[in-house]
Amino acid sequence: xxxxxxxxxxxxxxxxxxxxxxxxxxxxxxxxxxxxxxxxxxxxxxxxxxxxxxxxxxxxxxxxxxxxxxxxxxxxxxxxxxxxxxxxxxxxxxxxxxxxxxxxxxxxxxxxxxxxxxxxxxxxxxxxxxxxxxxxxxxxxxxxxxxxxxxxxxxxxxxxxxxx
Numbered sequence: 001x002x003x004x005x006x007x008x009x010x011x012x013x014x015x016x017x018x019x020x021x022x023x024x025x026x027x028x029x030x031x032x033x034x035x036x037x038x039x040x041x042x043x044x045x046x047x048x049x050x051x052x053x054x055x056x057x058x059x060x061x062x063x064x065x066x067x068x069x070x071x072x073x074x075x076x077x078x079x080x081x082x083x084x085x086x087x088x089x090x091x092x093x094x095x096x097x098x099x100x101x102x103x104x105x106x107x108x109x110x111x112x113x114x115x116x117x118x119x120x121x122x123x124x125x126x127x128x129x130x131x132x133x134x135x136x137x138x139x140x141x142x143x144x145x146x147x148x149x150x151x152x153x154x155x156x157x158x159x160x161x162x163x164x
Contacts, residue, residue: 044131048139050095051126055141058088062122062143073122073143073161077104077115085124089115092126092139108153110136121161125153 062085065076077085089102093113100112108114108125115124121143128137128149140154140163141147154163 047095047097047131048128051092051128051131051139052147054088054092054095055124055126055139056147058085058092058124059141059143059145059147061085061088066143072119073117074119076117076122077102077124085115085117085122089113089124089126092124096126096128096131096139098126098129105158106155107157108138108155110153114153114155116155116158116161118159118161123155123161123163125150125155125163127153 062073062076065079065081065084066073069075077089080086093099093102096113098111098113103109103112103114105116105118106114110127111129113124113126116122123140123142125138125140128139129135132149136152138150138153139148140150142163143161146163148163150163154160
């Protein structure tokens, strides 16, 4: 009896019905949608981690730059030397998806990276845009060792060297 159900009248195996195939395709579609949705948030977290890592490296480079420059940070943001801030800031901007020019010794704003340096210190912030929720947050590092998110731009003048 079971053999009769599995094989047709001519002895060939019976295939799947159209309904069975559509159910399997629907299940695969639902699972694919769940996986793709989770990959989007993972990609955003990876971009934020890229910004944080590049700015953390920038902070380390600033300490080296300062010790080589008589404990002054002046010129760090535009230095293209191995221990200069320019290449680290560019990498952080790329990770955040920012194409606008970097503001050197200025006021921070959404959509632009800002790097302030002077004799007494340095601070850099990169907007995270839509990478985090709520949007409008910045990742900021300064010469005091701070590295983290801020809810808005904290660099309010060209001589502002702290993130909070």
